[in-house]
Amino acid sequence: MKHLVLASALLIAAGSVSCTKSSNAENEVTRAHFSAVQEGGEADTKAAEMYAEFSEASFGKGDFKNALFFADFALARDPSNFRAQFHRASAKAMGVFKGLFVRVRPLTRITPSAERNHQIAMEKAIIDYAQPEGLLPFLNDGQEDLKTESDVQNYVDQFIDAVQELRLFFLKNRDKEITLKVNPIWVPNPLDRWAEGCQIIALENYEYEMTCPAKSTRDTVTVNRADFEMLASMLQLYAAYLAPLNGYDLTGVVAAEKKFEAAQTQHITPSLMWSELMQTPSFGTLRAKNRFATVKSGLIEVLSGFDWMIANYPTLCVKGSQSGANRPGMLLYQGVCMAPAFKPYLAKYKADLTAGVTDTTVSQGAESYTTKVNYGAFFERPLKDLRVLNMIFDNCGSVVQVSDPTFNGVYPNRDANKVLSLSNGKCSL
Amino acid sequence: MKKLMIAALALAGALNAHAAEKHILDGVDISAAVEMYQKQIHTVTKPFYVYNWSPNAHQGDSDKLVAFAQNAAEAYWYSLGDQGKAKDNMFGAGLYAAVDPVVSYSYGQGGTGWRVIEFQMPVGLRLLDMNDAVLAEGDQREAGLKVVQQFDCPADGTVGVMLAQGAVGVSEKCRRLIREIFGQILNIDAIAYGYADTRFSFCTDNQFLSAKAFVMTNGEWMTPGNTKFFTAQSTKDEEARIRLQTTFLEAKFQRIDVSKDMVVLLKNYVKAHPSDEYGGSKTICIGNLCTLHAIFCASVYSTCNTVPIMVVPRVGGPTLTNAESMATLYMSLLWPDLEGKPKMNTVRKWIKENKFGCAGTSPLDGGPQ
Numbered sequence: 128m129k130h131l132v133l134a135s136a137l138l139i140a141a142g143s144v145s146c147t148k149s150s151n152a153e154n155e156v157t158r159a160h161f162s163a164v165q166e167g168g169e170a171d172t173k174a175a176e177m178y179a180e181f182s183e184a185s186f187g188k189g190d191f192k193n194a195l196f197f198a199d200f201a202l203a204r205d206p207s208n209f210r211a212q213f214h215r216a217s218a219k220a221m222g223v224f225k226g227l228f229v230r231v232r233p234l235t236r237i238t239p240s241a242e243r244n245h246q247i248a249m250e251k252a253i254i255d256y257a258q259p260e261g262l263l264p265f266l267n268d269g270q271e272d273l274k275t276e277s278d279v280q281n282y283v284d285q286f287i288d289a290v291q292e293l294r295l296f297f298l299k300n301r302d303k304e305i306t307l308k309v310n311p312i313w314v315p316n317p318l319d320r321w322a323e324g325c326q327i328i329a330l331e332n333y334e335y336e337m338t339c340p341a342k343s344t345r346d347t348v349t350v351n352r353a354d355f356e357m358l359a360s361m362l363q364l365y366a367a368y369l370a371p372l373n374g375y376d377l378t379g380v381v382a383a384e385k386k387f388e389a390a391q392t393q394h395i396t397p398s399l400m401w402s403e404l405m406q407t408p409s410f411g412t413l414r415a416k417n418r419f420a421t422v423k424s425g426l427i428e429v430l431s432g433f434d435w436m437i438a439n440y441p442t443l444c445v446k447g448s449q450s451g452a453n454r455p456g457m458l459l460y461q462g463v464c465m466a467p468a469f470k471p472y473l474a475k476y477k478a479d480l481t482a483g484v485t486d487t488t489v490s491q492g493a494e495s496y497t498t499k500v501n502y503g504a505f506f507e508r509p510l511k512d513l514r515v516l517n518m519i520f521d522n523c524g525s526v527v528q529v530s531d532p533t534f535n536g537v538y539p540n541r542d543a544n545k546v547l548s549l550s551n552g553k554c555s556l
Numbered sequence: 557m558k559k560l561m562i563a564a565l566a567l568a569g570a571l572n573a574h575a576a577e578k579h580i581l582d583g584v585d586i587s588a589a590v591e592m593y594q595k596q597i598h599t600v601t602k603p604f605y606v607y608n609w610s611p612n613a614h615q616g617d618s619d620k621l622v623a624f625a626q627n628a629a630e631a632y633w634y635s636l637g638d639q640g641k642a643k644d645n646m647f648g649a650g651l652y653a654a655v656d657p658v659v660s661y662s663y664g665q666g667g668t669g670w671r672v673i674e675f676q677m678p679v680g681l682r683l684l685d686m687n688d689a690v691l692a693e694g695d696q697r698e699a700g701l702k703v704v705q706q707f708d709c710p711a712d713g714t715v716g717v718m719l720a721q722g723a724v725g726v727s728e729k730c731r732r733l734i735r736e737i738f739g740q741i742l743n744i745d746a747i748a749y750g751y752a753d754t755r756f757s758f759c760t761d762n763q764f765l766s767a768k769a770f771v772m773t774n775g776e777w778m779t780p781g782n783t784k785f786f787t788a789q790s791t792k793d794e795e796a797r798i799r800l801q802t803t804f805l806e807a808k809f810q811r812i813d814v815s816k817d818m819v820v821l822l823k824n825y826v827k828a829h830p831s832d833e834y835g836g837s838k839t840i841c842i843g844n845l846c847t848l849h850a851i852f853c854a855s856v857y858s859t860c861n862t863v864p865i866m867v868v869p870r871v872g873g874p875t876l877t878n879a880e881s882m883a884t885l886y887m888s889l890l891w892p893d894l895e896g897k898p899k900m901n902t903v904r905k906w907i908k909e910n911k912f913g914c915a916g917t918s919p920l921d922g923g924p925q
Contacts, residue, residue: 136876252903318827320825321822321823322819322823323814325814327812329566329810329812334841337814339822339838451814465751471686471716471717472716474690475714478886482712497726
């Protein structure tokens with residue numbers, strides 16, 4: 128099942144989230160308690176903060192359902208409560224992982240090797256996702272409903288939506304600051320972080336002194352602009368990576384996998400796989416809900432985030448990229464180290480993306496070739512069907528020839544095949 | 557007053573002459589690109605020192621070696637585009653120098669076969685910073701980039717990208733433009749770029765400012781006074797050699813990081829004693845070894861535990877000794893004749909005054925670059 132990359136990527140992503148079912152009895156007690164809280168003015172503000180803290184505690188236990196419930200309750204009293212807003216947005220995003228381990232089961236049964244891999248992954252998951260206590264129950268709380276490539280691709284759409292919603296929340300609130308109680312979701316290793324924040328300083332008298340972060344950093348973590356910028360950029364990059372992968376219909380991958388495994392095919396080259404996939408008429412056709420149009424603007428936004436990190440490098444990366452003492456007590460405590468040396472490269476990437484046609488040079492050995500490239504063309508006007516490219520692969524699996532010499536407008540000088548052969552032509556056809 | 561007026565008139569005349577001056581290359585007026593890039597030239601306003609290490613090709617202390625450095629610097633523009641020479645070099649083949657002698661020592665390949673050149677970068681030197689994107693704006697930028705594009709250079713005109721690996725990624729036409737503008741017209745003396753440096757605790761903690769290296773592109777400014785050569789066989793200029801050796805010991809003393817073992821030890825301690833507060837540290841030295849202890853205090857009972865964290869060779873003492881060098885740097889003294897000589901007891905002050913950015917301000921015009 129190795130070609131169902133998306134499903135496995137989601138399983139990996141699921142490693143960073145958790146949830147648990149709440150006790151109904153507990154909820155009843157809590158609701159009764161809420162109804163007793165006085166309403167109005169300052170009382171509302173205080174009550175909202177208390178509910179927001181309940182939301183935070185539930186989130187920390189992986190109980191996303193109650194995290195949402197308490198956050199909504201808090202926001203009903205005080206819509207400006209940022210703790211509640213933060214946990215509402217986070218819990219809502221995590222909801223996309225509910226039942227994922229069970230949902231993907233049908234796809235893990237398609238071949239014996241997929242079944243074995245799934246079993247190994249699950250054995251590991253029991254250890255990796257043991258904390259918080261609600262994680263495994265949450266990931267197992269679902270129906271076996273992802274049965275086809277189309278089901279998986281629709282799920283990936285939902286996943287990207289969740290990623291984008293959370294990212295927009297981070298961006299909208301990037302000037303805010305919040306201090307959270309540590310929990311296994313946001314901060315799985317608070318003691319390591321505290322110890323890594325210790326620093327040894329050489330003194331005038333040739334003795335050493337060690338300084339360590341405050342004790343409070345073992346129990347709390349603060350999120351501010353740098354964290355929000357970095358998290359938003361990471362989420363945008365993830366979305367930009369998934370969008371092209373999910374842009375074309377993948378129907379036929381499962382059948383191809385089954386066929387190759389049944390035939391015990393030893394060496395499945397990209398060329399062989401591509402030929403097989405071409406047998407399914409819908410494979411490689413542009414999906415109605417493709418997101419190619421968002422990729423370019425998304426990448427430009429990521430680069431702008433990086434610009435901000437470079438501009439603030441002196442305060443975000445004071446101790447170097449490996450040091451835990453850069454930002455003790457902050458969510459991204461090791462520092463955000465986007466070195467100024469990247470600045471010209473970022474400027475070039477941004478210019479390449481915005482300029483339309485730009486210059487690029489490819490080289491192999493002593494041979495170098497400069498031509499015009501429109502990096503955005505493929506995303507702005509995606510092909511309706513990948514078949515029209517008639518791709519030819521070399522023995523290394525790289526595409527070395529296409530029937531459209533402009534590669535759908537990317538190479539306006541109609542020299543796509545020259546560029547491909549220079550970039551990839553190290554293996555025989 | 558009269559003198560001032562004459563000076564002002566002369567300055568205005570010079571500016572007008574500069575504005576009117578046209579620069580033509582291959583029949584194309586490249587003046588707009590020259591003006592655009594002029595904004596990216598930084599001038600040294602306070603001298604600082606940089607170091608180039610290499611395997612020793614020239615034994616001895618000869619002042620004639622200044623000519624070697626001058627030639628190496630001036631060869632830079634001619635080696636652009638040379639795929640063979642550019643290999644593994646950030647901006648092509650050239651004379652590279654870092655802001656302290658310790659961080660680039662490994663380029664001398666250790667042992668006794670090294671050579672180090674110490675440059676004192678004088679006031680007035682003109683530097684081009686590779687970290688800068690095009691700084692010009694508006695019409696000036698547009699006109700400059702138009703010229704750049706006429707010469708098949710990357711459309712955004714970022715010099716750091718054009719010169720990467722010695723400009724092997726751009727066309728020869730573009731390289732001609734680069735040579736003409738930066739090597740001939742703007743006549744820069746060195747290229748600056750982001751690189752590592754030694755972290756000294758007494759320097760202002762701003763890696764953004766201080767972590768730089770340089771590629772020399774013009775040797776006219778080099779003299780025996782500001783360009784000193786040393787090899788393991790050097791015997792002259794004892795004062796400078798003592799300073800270099802003391803700097804190595806000082807850097808080692810400064811370069812103690814919290815190791816992974818220490819992290820585990822500290823983590824396990826606070827895990828076992830969750831209510832304990834970290835209360836500072838103390839160093840206890842016995843013989844040639846010093847032990848750093850962490851102090852944890854339980855606030856409830858006001859009792860403290862002293863936890864040994866690391867053991868390091870004792871650093872210090874008034875004289876340079878091979879024993880200390882071996883124990884701390886794991887290498888012999890750079891020059892055996894320094895054994896028993898007094899260390900430079902003002903080395904920290906010297907580093908603070910002479911290491912690029914250590915004092916917290918940039919020695920280049922325009923603030924931190």
